[in-house]
C-alpha cells in the first residue's frame with residue numbers, strides 16, 4: 001500500500017491504480033476516515049473491495065468539524081498502526097494529507113447543507129456538518145473515486161453527504177454511488193467508535209445500556225406503545241444506567257430525519273446521542289416493518 005500526502009502525488013497514484021487495471025478503466029472506491037481505525041472502518045474497506053477494483057482510504061482528522069471544547073487535540077492519531085490495519089484489509093492507497101495541504105493558507109470556502117443538519121447532532125454541534133460536508137466534498141474532488149463508503153453509525157452524516165453530493169452534481173461519486181454500511185458492534189452491542197477508547201472500564205460496561213435500551217424502546221414502539229412516552233422511558237433508562245445526559249432520543253423519518261410521533265408507511269429510525277464520563281456516544285437503529 002502506497003501512502004501519499006499531497007494532492008499532486010495522490011492524483012498520480014490514483015491514475016496509476018486505474019491504468020494498472022488495463023485501459024485506465026479500473027474502478028476506485030474511497031473510504032474516508034479520521035483514523036484511529038477499528039473493525040468498523042475495516043469492514044468499510046472490505047465492503048469497498050467487493051465493489052471496486054481498488055480501495056483508497058483517507059485519514060485526516062478534520063479540524064473544521066470539531067467545535068470549541070471538543071476533542072480535536074485529544075483525538076487519537078496512530079498512522080503507523082492504522083496503515084498496517086489498512087494493508088491487512090486490502091487497501092491499495094492511503095491518502096493522509098496534512099492540515100496545511102487540506103486547508104492551505106487563505107482557504108475561505110465552506111459547503112453548507114441546509115435543513116438536514118439543523119436537528120439532532122447538528123443542534124448540539126453547531127457547524128459540525130459544514131465541516132464534514134466541506135472536507136468530504138474536497139476528498140471527493142481530490143480522489144475522484146467512482147464510489148464512496150461510509151458507516152451507517154453516523155446516519156445523519158450519511159444523509160448530509162448524500163444531499164451534498166446530489167446538490168453539487170458531484171459526478172464522482174454520484175449520490176447513488178455513496179454506500180452506507182451497517183454499524184459494526186462489539187459483543188455486548190455497543191456500536192464501534194474511535195471514541196469508545198475514551199471510556200473508563202466502568203463506563204465502557206455501562207455504555208452497553210445504550211444499544212440494549214434502544215432495542216427495548218424499539219420493541220415497545222413496534223408493539224404499538226406511544227412514541228413520546230417510550231422515548232421518555234428510554235432517556236430515564238439511560239440516565240439510570242449511568243449516562244450523565246441525553247442530547248437527544250428521537251424517532252425520525254429515516255431519509256428526511258424529521259421527527260415522527262408514530263410509525264407510518266415510510267422507514268423510520270431511532271437515533272440517540274448521550275454522554276457518559278465526558279464521552280458523547282451516538283447510535284441509531286431501524287424501527288418498524290418498513291425499515
Ligand code: PAF
Nearest residue numbers: 032033034062132135154
Ligand atoms: O466519519 C468520519 O470519520 C468523518 O466525519 C469523515 C466522514 C471522515 C469526514 O471527516
